[in-house]
Amino acid sequence: MNPLSTPHDTPHDARAARLRRWPETGYPAMLTATAAWHVLVLAAWLVAPRAWPWWLAAIFANHAVFTVAGLLPRTSLLGPNWTRLPAGARNADAIALTIDDGPDPVVTPQVLDLLDALGVHATFFCIGEKARRYPQLAREIVARGHALENHSQVHVHTFSVTLPGALCTATAVSSASGVGRRTSRLSASVTNTVVVPFTVLALRRPCASNA
Numbered sequence: 001m002n003p004l005s006t007p008h009d010t011p012h013d014a015r016a017a018r019l020r021r022w023p024e025t026g027y028p029a030m031l032t033a034t035a036a037w038h039v040l041v042l043a044a045w046l047v048a049p050r051a052w053p054w055w056l057a058a059i060f061a062n063h064a065v066f067t068v069a070g071l072l073p074r075t076s077l078l079g080p081n082w083t084r085l086p087a088g089a090r091n092a093d094a095i096a097l098t099i100d101d102g103p104d105p106v107v108t109p110q111v112l113d114l115l116d117a118l119g120v121h122a123t124f125f126c127i128g129e130k131a132r133r134y135p136q137l138a139r140e141i142v143a144r145g146h147a148l149e150n151h152s153q154v155h156v157h158t159f160s161v162t163l164p165g166a167l168c169t170a171t172a173v174s175s176a177s178g179v180g181r182r183t184s185r186l187s188a189s190v191t192n193t194v195v196v197p198f199t200v201l202a203l204r205r206p207c208a209s210n211a
Contacts, residue, residue, distance in 0.1 A: 028079045030069070037062050097122040100151055103130055103137035112144055125151035 038059070045055045069077045076083075085091040099122055102108045108124075115122055124141050126148060131138045141148050 028077065030066070030077045034062055034066065098125060099123070100125045101130075102126050103134045103141065105134055105137065108134075108137050108141070112140065112146075115146070116144065121145050121147075123147040123149055125149050127151050128153040 041055045041058050045052055066078070069075050074083050075081065085094060085096055097120060099111060102111075102124055103126055124146055126138060126141075128150070131148075138148060
């Protein structure tokens with residue numbers, strides 16, 4: 001089995017690394033559509049206020065669609081979402097091994113030793129607070145040739161309805177490992193219309209709360 005292409009590959013694999021890079025521009029079409037829908041419903045209410053139950057139902061229907069979309073882990077309706085490896089000869093017969101919720105002072109060293117013994121590389125989606133608490137483990141993950149990515153700041157189940165501060169994982173993980181992060185795995189794969197834009201912003205810029 002061929003090793004998986006990652007951003008840490010050699011220069012001749014630069015194209016694969018660029019393909020892997022997370023899209024950082026634009027907003028999902030569904031976000032633009034819902035904004036237009038709210039404006040349309042507001043205009044309709046101003047024209048025909050007595051029909052307000054219908055306009056309220058239209059808003060509820062819109063939010064119901066977003067709620068369902070946010071619970072589908074493979075959907076791209078609310079923003080870019082990787083569901084398969086980037087195209088490339090090295091990935092033709094490869095699988096992506098991902099490990100979440102670390103780094104853990106007991107489990108992570110054992111996992112790293114096991115991966116070394118098997119000659120396998122993985123992507124570790126780490127929690128920002130844990131990366132800050134155990135920076136040596138975050139650096140060790142990178143030093144052993146694995147990818148280190150974001151998995152929220154504190155991994156709460158209410159992640160998709162938290163304020164932007166909870167999305168500021170990038171600085172915590174990057175400062176702990178010394179390597180800039182490019183992707184994020186949302187907690188429980190639950191998202192909404194603002195999680196993706198704020199996550200992209202966190203991946204672009206340091207967060208004041210983590211300075």
